[in-house]
Amino acid sequence: MEGALTARDRVGVQDFVLLDSHTSETAFLDNLRKRYRENLIYTYIGTLLVSVNPYKELGIYSVKQMEIYQGVNFFELPPHIYAIADNAYRVMCTEYNNHFILISGESGAGKTEASKKILQYFAVTCPTTEQLQIVRDRLLLSNPVLEAFGNAKTLRNDNSSRFGKYMDIQFDFKGAPVGGHILSYLIEKSRVVHQNQGERNFHIFYQLLESGEEDLLRWLGLEPAPQKYMYLIQGRCAKVSSINDKSDWKTVRKALSVIDFTDTNIEHLFGVIASVLHLGNIQYEEDSNGHAIITNGSQIKWLSKVSPLGRRSFHSDLEAGIEGTSPLNIDLAFCARDAAAKAIYGRTFTWLVNKINGSLANKDLTRKTVIGLLDIYGFEVFDTNSFEQFCINYCNEKLQQLLIEMTLKAEQEEYELEGIEWEPIPYFNNKIICDLVEEKHKGIISILDEECLRPGEATDLSFLEKLEEKVGDHAHFLTRKLADQKTRKSIDWVDFRLLHYAGEVTYCVVGECGLDNKPVLCKSKNGIIKECFLPLELDNRRRPETVATQFKNSLVSLIEILMSKEPSYIRCIKPNEGKEPGKFDDVLIRHQVKYLGLMEHLRVRRAGFAYRRKYEVFLQRYKSLCPATWPHWHGSASEGVERLIKHIGYKPEEYKLGRTKIFIRFPRTLFATEDAFEYSKHLLVTRIQAKYKGCLGKREYKKQRKAAIKLEACWRGVLARKEAKKRMWAVETIRKFIKGFINRKNPICPENDEFVRFVQYTYLTKLKDHVPKSVLDQNWLKAPATLEETSELLKKICMRNLVRKYCQGITAEKKAQLQQKVIASAIFRGKKDGYVQSINQPFADTRLSISTSNLSDGLLVVHVPEDSKQKGDAILHCEHIFETVTKLCMLANKQNAVSIVQGSLQFHVSPGKEGTITFTSGQEPQIYKAKNGHLTVVRPSSRTRVLTFSQR
Numbered sequence: 035m036e037g038a039l040t041a042r043d044r045v046g047v048q049d050f051v052l053l054d055s056h057t058s059e060t061a062f063l064d065n066l067r068k069r070y071r072e073n074l075i076y077t078y079i080g081t082l083l084v085s086v087n088p089y090k091e092l093g094i095y096s097v098k099q100m101e102i103y104q105g106v107n108f109f110e111l112p113p114h115i116y117a118i119a120d121n122a123y124r125v126m127c128t129e130y131n132n133h134f135i136l137i138s139g140e141s142g143a144g145k146t147e148a149s150k151k152i153l154q155y156f157a158v159t160c161p162t163t164e165q166l167q168i169v170r171d172r173l174l175l176s177n178p179v180l181e182a183f184g185n186a187k188t189l190r191n192d193n194s195s196r197f198g199k200y201m202d203i204q205f206d207f208k209g210a211p212v213g214g215h216i217l218s219y220l221i222e223k224s225r226v227v228h229q230n231q232g233e234r235n236f237h238i239f240y241q242l243l244e245s246g247e248e249d250l251l252r253w254l255g256l257e258p259a260p261q262k263y264m265y266l267i268q269g270r271c272a273k274v275s276s277i278n279d280k281s282d283w284k285t286v287r288k289a290l291s292v293i294d295f296t297d298t299n300i301e302h303l304f305g306v307i308a309s310v311l312h313l314g315n316i317q318y319e320e321d322s323n324g325h326a327i328i329t330n331g332s333q334i335k336w337l338s339k340v341s342p343l344g345r346r347s348f349h350s351d352l353e354a355g356i357e358g359t360s361p362l363n364i365d366l367a368f369c370a371r372d373a374a375a376k377a378i379y380g381r382t383f384t385w386l387v388n389k390i391n392g393s394l395a396n397k398d399l400t401r402k403t404v405i406g407l408l409d410i411y412g413f414e415v416f417d418t419n420s421f422e423q424f425c426i427n428y429c430n431e432k433l434q435q436l437l438i439e440m441t442l443k444a445e446q447e448e449y450e451l452e453g454i455e456w457e458p459i460p461y462f463n464n465k466i467i468c469d470l471v472e473e474k475h476k477g478i479i480s481i482l483d484e485e486c487l488r489p490g491e492a493t494d495l496s497f498l499e500k501l502e503e504k505v506g507d508h509a510h511f512l513t514r515k516l517a518d519q520k521t522r523k524s525i526d527w528v529d530f531r532l533l534h535y536a537g538e539v540t541y542c543v544v545g546e547c548g549l550d551n552k553p554v555l556c557k558s559k560n561g562i563i564k565e566c567f568l569p570l571e572l573d574n575r576r577r578p579e580t581v582a583t584q585f586k587n588s589l590v591s592l593i594e595i596l597m598s599k600e601p602s603y604i605r606c607i608k609p610n611e612g613k614e615p616g617k618f619d620d621v622l623i624r625h626q627v628k629y630l631g632l633m634e635h636l637r638v639r640r641a642g643f644a645y646r647r648k649y650e651v652f653l654q655r656y657k658s659l660c661p662a663t664w665p666h667w668h669g670s671a672s673e674g675v676e677r678l679i680k681h682i683g684y685k686p687e688e689y690k691l692g693r694t695k696i697f698i699r700f701p702r703t704l705f706a707t708e709d710a711f712e713y714s715k716h717l718l719v720t721r722i723q724a725k726y727k728g729c730l731g732k733r734e735y736k737k738q739r740k741a742a743i744k745l746e747a748c749w750r751g752v753l754a755r756k757e758a759k760k761r762m763w764a765v766e767t768i769r770k771f772i773k774g775f776i777n778r779k780n781p782i783c784p785e786n787d788e789f790v791r792f793v794q795y796t797y798l799t800k801l802k803d804h805v806p807k808s809v810l811d812q813n814w815l816k817a818p819a820t821l822e823e824t825s826e827l828l829k830k831i832c833m834r835n836l837v838r839k840y841c842q843g844i845t846a847e848k849k850a851q852l853q854q855k856v857i858a859s860a861i862f863r864g865k866k867d868g869y870v871q872s873i874n875q876p877f878a879d880t881r882l883s884i885s886t887s888n889l890s891d892g893l894l895v896v897h898v899p900e901d902s903k904q905k906g907d908a909i910l911h912c913e914h915i916f917e918t919v920t921k922l923c924m925l926a927n928k929q930n931a932v933s934i935v936q937g938s939l940q941f942h943v944s945p946g947k948e949g950t951i952t953f954t955s956g957q958e959p960q961i962y963k964a965k966n967g968h969l970t971v972v973r974p975s976s977r978t979r980v981l982t983f984s985q986r
């Protein structure tokens with residue numbers, strides 16, 4: 035219901051109980067149609083599931099879907115057949131009680147498919163063991179075998195079950211399927227001998243002929259051609275595109291071996307099938323006395339072979355009509371043949387079911403719980419309705435009654451349990467119709483029994499008269515004689531009409547041939563036929579039960595079985611006659627809604643309250659609508675609900691409070707609450723989101739903090755270990771150092787090796803920065819004892835290197851200077867004062883310049899540099915002037931220090947005082963001081979030269 039509430043706006047309502055106009059068939063159909071168009075084939079009425087056949091694969095039966103529905107609250111998911119199956123299973127497991135699921139609907143509505151889906155659901159979802167696997171396989175494979183023998187193509191359904199089936203699945207205390215039991219009802223035997231146009235006989239005939247192994251067919255005397263058999267050609271549709279006889283045959287063969295059929299069983303089983311086909315091909319003709327004689331003896335030959343009967347006896351029995359010895363006319367002979375075929379097939383089917391039951395039986399005697407699946411024909415209304423339809427519709431009346439009683443009972447029980455006043459529910463109780471059919475001495479079946487078994491000749495008409503006499507005044511019974519003018523036309527003289535809860539059905543009382551064929555069949559040597567027709571039956575002197583009574587009794591025991599179990603219901607609806615997907619035939623569906631009693635059921639469900647839920651569940655869902663109950667209510671759930679509905683504003687007539695549940699009368703009240711809840715959800719979501727985000731943040735922060743602390747601790751550990759290692763190393767190093775220091779003077783040994791190398795290394799590193807930079811630097815680092823020798827060598831190398839560098843750095847000029855100094859040293863060292871002070875003063879080449887005239891005089895002036903002019907320049911006169919000047923120049927290494935002047939030259943007489951020498955040519959060489967103060971040098975004219983020494 036909760037799921038339905040949420041989805042209600044999407045596609046109608048998921049639960050018809052929530053329809054506001056629940057009494058309107060149109061509203062019901064509208065909702066069904068709306069959902070069907072959206073491929074939503076399932077809708078609830080409370081816990082009853084309405085299913086509309088989609089006639090197409092919807093992809094809603096996967097294992098994934100099964101898992102979705104497994105163990106989930108019935109109301110929380112959209113309606114599904116798995117929800118019904120799961121709910122029954124869960125309740126069975128928890129309450130350890132028995133259940134049944136009643137699946138009903140008309141032919142083609144999807145009952146068999148539904149029961150298969152349920153079986154598959156249990157097979158997939160229930161716990162199992164390897165041992166139980168075989169049980170599971172047998173349960174699943176019993177279906178194809180039963181379908182092959184009990185299903186046929188009809189106009190309404192290509193795979194129509196022609197029998198009713200009730201299957202118990204037994205579960206052990208762990209909920210594992212451990213066994214099963216099948217009850218079959220009213221197999222449609224008439225189909226064996228007659229099919230309408232467009233219909234087929236039971237599938238097994240075609241499967242055998244189409245795919246039976248060659249040897250098998252030969253042995254059975256069959257040809258792989260259905261058209262050769264009278265019992266298979268009446269419908270004229272042996273081949274149907276939707277049926278794959280070949281693969282179905284394979285499945286059946288496999289299933290038979292899994293279900294424990296021996297080779298003999300299988301041989302006999304197909305012997306029976308072949309017998310039926312051979313029987314169908316027996317032909318008669320009239321002899322001269324008007325008696326029937328068999329024309330084709332070959333069939334008898336095969337009959338005798340495959341279901342060994344005394345050939346002669348069988349032959350004559352068939353001609354004699356079996357019941358007595360008197361020969362039959364041709365019609366009765368055919369009738370006898372068909373009766374034999376039907377009896378054989380009918381009882382073989384029962385044998386088959388018993389055999390399957392034998393293989394499904396659980397020998398373990400411990401208590402088991404069961405879930406029963408009842409797949410029973412729905413209400414049938416044809417143009418001509420026979421005894422079969424009468425039984426089927428009677429069965430549906432009984433089941434409808436069961437449903438009403440159980441639903442009402444459950445409803446009433448719930449009200450009582452909850453302490454709510456029981457309000458009578460207006461509904462149609464079909465007990466009156468059930469009584470009409472089954473009441474002892476007064477009901478239709480009793481009347482039929484009486485008619486069949488009374489002495490004298492019973493005819494169809496005498497039976498009808500008896501009915502008119504005994505139940506003619508019943509409101510739900512009508513015959514042509516009893517009907518009014520208007521209705522009379524629609525009822526034949528051989529008909530009677532019943533007004534069923536689902537509508538009127540007119541039954542034809544024209545009966546079947548009542549020949550007894552047991553005597554001949556008892557003689558069969560076929561194992562199955564022998565088992566089915568025991569000679570004991572012939573000896574029984576008691577009045578045999580009529581088929582109607584047998585059926586009534588089987589129904590009574592079925593109802594007893596069902597009454598002792600918890601019910602679940604599935605109502606299948608056929609959407610159209612054409613088996614077309616997506617087509618919703620309003621008229622057809624309206625009709626089914628009516629006769630499936632869906633409106634009745636809805637009325638019963640809705641008579642009291644539309645919605646009921648435990649206080650805890652209601653409070654949990656809607657508590658956010660009231661500040662007092664949100665987010666937590668600390669009192670009892672019922673008080674919480676009371677507070678909540680007071681806050682929402684429920685009116686007294688809208689609800690009732692039971693002991694454990696709240697009952698809400700109208701869907702609109704619930705919808706309003708649900709809408710408010712939807713609205714409040716948004717607000718809640720924001721708050722929850724914020725809270726959740728906060729929580730996430732907090733959690734993340736805590737995580738990070740924890741991680742940081744861990745990291746920090748780790749890192750600290752690493753650091754501490756590093757530090758300790760370092761300290762250890764330091765201690766070790768110092769210790770070694772001290773040891774080394776103590777042993778430093780010893781020859782290299784492990785004790786001092788490191789220390790000595792360290793000292794050497796340190797010394798050499800230090801020395802690198804303190805090597806002398808000049809040859810005059812005498813400083814040298816004092817070497818440790820172990821390096822004294824090396825140090826000396828290094829010092830020498832260093833000095834040599836310095837000297838070399840020094841020497842390389844001396845210019846020619848300097849060299850000359852030095853040479854001069856060396857000479858000076860040789861001359862003056864230790865001999866003359868002031869020499870030592872002069873050593874540092876380089877000899878300057880520039881200090882000397884000489885002047886002389888271009889004349890041939892012997893005069894030269896040596897200019898003294900100005901800074902040291904204590905006195906004036908020296909004026910010299912020499913004979914060998916050229917030699918003197920040249921040598922002076924060489925000494926001074928300055929050729930251009932000589933200036934040769936013309937005319938005159940200047941010189942210093944004394945510091946700051948200049949004089950001039952004038953050179954002239956004359957007769958006589960002379961030197962004198964002229965009037966102008968110049969020193970005048972005269973040389974004979976041709977050879978006169980004046981030399982001037984000038985400073986540059």
Ligand SMILES: Nc1ncnc2c1ncn2[C@@H]1O[C@H](COP(=O)(O)OP(=O)(O)OP(=O)(O)O)[C@@H](O)[C@H]1O
Pocket residue numbers: 087088089090091092139140141142143144145146147148191193194195196411412606
């Ligand atoms: N749930 C479903 N999904 C798809 N197709 C389905 C479903 N149910 C039924 N059908 C289709 O409808 C056909 C008839 O269904 P099914 O044989 O179950 O009907 P039925 O009610 O058992 O009929 P009958 O009473 O004649 O045996 C199936 O063969 C299948 O094609």
